[in-house]
Amino acid sequence: xxxxxxxxxxxxxxxxxxxxxxxxxxxxxxxxxxxxxxxxxxxxxxxxxxxxxxxxxxxxxxxxxxxxxxxxxxxxxxxxxxxxxxxxxxxxxxxxxxxxxxxxxxxxxxxxxxxxxxxxxxxxxxxxxxxxxxxxxxxxxxxxxxxxxxxxxxxxxxxxxxxxxxxxxxxxxxxxxxxxxxxxxxxxxxxxxxxxxxxxx
Numbered sequence: 001x002x003x004x005x006x007x008x009x010x011x012x013x014x015x016x017x018x019x020x021x022x023x024x025x026x027x028x029x030x031x032x033x034x035x036x037x038x039x040x041x042x043x044x045x046x047x048x049x050x051x052x053x054x055x056x057x058x059x060x061x062x063x064x065x066x067x068x069x070x071x072x073x074x075x076x077x078x079x080x081x082x083x084x085x086x087x088x089x090x091x092x093x094x095x096x097x098x099x100x101x102x103x104x105x106x107x108x109x110x111x112x113x114x115x116x117x118x119x120x121x122x123x124x125x126x127x128x129x130x131x132x133x134x135x136x137x138x139x140x141x142x143x144x145x146x147x148x149x150x151x152x153x154x155x156x157x158x159x160x161x162x163x164x165x166x167x168x169x170x171x172x173x174x175x176x177x178x179x180x181x182x183x184x185x186x187x188x189x190x191x192x193x194x195x196x197x198x199x200x201x
C-alpha cells in the first residue's frame with residue numbers, strides 16, 4: 001500500500017506570507033490540525049500545527065513573530081509512492097502526528113497518524129466479523145506451515161496473520177480467521193504440541 005492511497009489529496013494550505021490569526025482561522029474553519037505552508041505553485045516551505053499557532057498568537061500581537069517564525073522548516077515529508085510502512089515508521093520514530101506528501105517539491109497531499117491507524121485496522125480486519133487464535137509456534141523450521149495446515153483442516157480461512165516478540169523472547173503468532181468455532185482448532189494445535197495463548201470465536 002502506498003502513501004497516495006491513504007493521503008488526503010490536494011490538502012488545504014496557506015501561503016508563507018499569511019498572518020498567524022489567518023492560519024488559525026483556516027484551521028478552525030476546516031477542522032484540521034496540520035497546515036502545510038507553501039510558496040508559489042504550492043512549493044513546500046514548512047508545516048504548522050494548531051498547537052504551534054496558538055502558542056505564537058499572543059507573541060505575534062506583541063512583536064514581530066510571524067508564520068515563518070513558527071513553522072517547521074524542511075518538515076519530514078514522504079512521496080506519494082512511498083510504502084505505508086515507511087510512513088508509519090517516520091510518524092512513530094519522530095513522534096509526529098502528520099506530514100505532507102510531496103512530489104517534485106510540491107504539496108500533493110497530507111497524511112496523519114489517524115490515516116495510518118485506519119489503514120492498519122483495515123489490514124488486520126479488526127472491524128470485520130472474525131475469529132482469532134494466538135499461538136506460540138516454537139523454533140521448528142516448518143512450525144508455521146504446520147500450524148497453517150492444522151487451522152485449514154479445522155475449516156477456518158486465514159484472513160491475515162502477524163507476530164510479536166515478547167520480552168522473554170517468545171514469538172506469538174496471531175491468526176485472524178473467518179468466523180468459526182475455534183475450540184476444535186485449539187485442541188488440534190495443542191495435540192500437535194503448540195501452545196495456544198488465546199482463542200476468540
